[in-house]
Amino acid sequence: MKLFWIVTFILAACGGGSLDVPTSEIINDDAIVEVPSTGQPAPFASESNLEEPAPVEKKIRKSGNISFQSQDLDKDYAQIKGLLPRYKAYIENENQSNDQYRRNYQLSIRVEGAYFDSLLNAISALAWRIEYKTANIDDVTAQYYDFKTRIENKNALEQRYRELLTKANEIKDILEIEKNINEVRTDIEMMQGQFNYLSSQIQYSSLNVTFYEELPYAVNSAQKKGFGNRILNALSNGWNGMLTILVGFVTIWPFYLIGFGIFLLIRFLRKKVNKNP
Incomplete structure (x- = not known):
């Protein structure tokens, strides 16, 4: 009986000892691994030294076309030439043509890429009536x-x-x-x-500018002024056409001689055959 009480006392003492462990000692292990938020370890050297690649400068090629009708061709031409120094541009090629209906200018302009849009807008502002306008951007990086x-x-x-x-x-x-x-x-x-x-x-974008001026009715349509004038013009054109045909016939006179010679030769051969049946 005494042995039973001794064993019971020992077991109770052991169990109580395990329960009496101070709370501070239980938390101690967690405290060792806990790191304050202000004391986070520095990142790896390889990560801190990584540099982002330098951005690549884009290379853009621009080109454009504009065509418009002008009320004063010479004035618009002078104004366009006056704009070029302001926008660091120059005329690479120009062509002027005239007919009985209109006068035309065709300009090939080279302009620094940064001023392309500004110059195109400035020329558009001069136009009396724009027929078409295009701008192309090509990334050639x-x-x-x-x-x-x-x-x-x-x-x-x-x-x-x-x-x-x-x-x-x-x-x-x-x-x-x-x-x-x-x-x-x-x-x-x-x-x-x-x-x-x-x-x-x-560096220099291309801009093609085409503009024209319609000539007055009195200049480009003189033959349409009245019925009498149109009749006279028709008679004149008919006479000129007949003269052209006559001149054409005279021009081919060598063929007449050749044909006449062939005719005489055939006639001679026929007579010779008839004499010798």
Whole structure:
């Protein structure tokens, strides 16, 4: 009986000991791993040193067309020329043509890309009646940097060939390297020409301007003034047409001689056949 009470007392003591563990000791492990919000560890060096790639500058090629009717052709032409210095533009080509109905101007203008829209709007403001207006924007960024990279690579390849040329001793090797250098140089010059042309189109946009002035009715329709004049014009045109036909007949006189000669020859041969049946 005593043994039973001793065992019971020991078990109670052990159980109570486990329950009497201080709360601070239980939380202690969590406190070790807890990190204050103000003391977060610094990010990895590889993440902090990562740099975003520099933005690529876009390369835009612009072109446009505008056609309009003018009330005063010479005045509008002078005003357009006066606008060009303000917008860093110049006339690359111009053509003037006249007929009995209208006078025309065709201008090919090159303008710095940044001023393209402003110049197009300024010319539009001068127009009396716009017939059509277009503006095209072509993103040639990929093409531009592709040309640039290929040219740089070709230049580097040429440089390596030239370094090898200084170290070559045998004639065969020298000739082979020089051949490769010439091929690379040809490729560079071809690509450089295309690159320069593309760069020029990017820097200076193209704007085609066409404008015309209708001539007055009295100038371009004189033959429509009245019935009598129209009759006289018809008679004059008929007489001129007949003269043209007569001149045409006279022009082919050698064929008349040839035909007459053939006729005489056939007649002679027939007579000869009839005499000798």
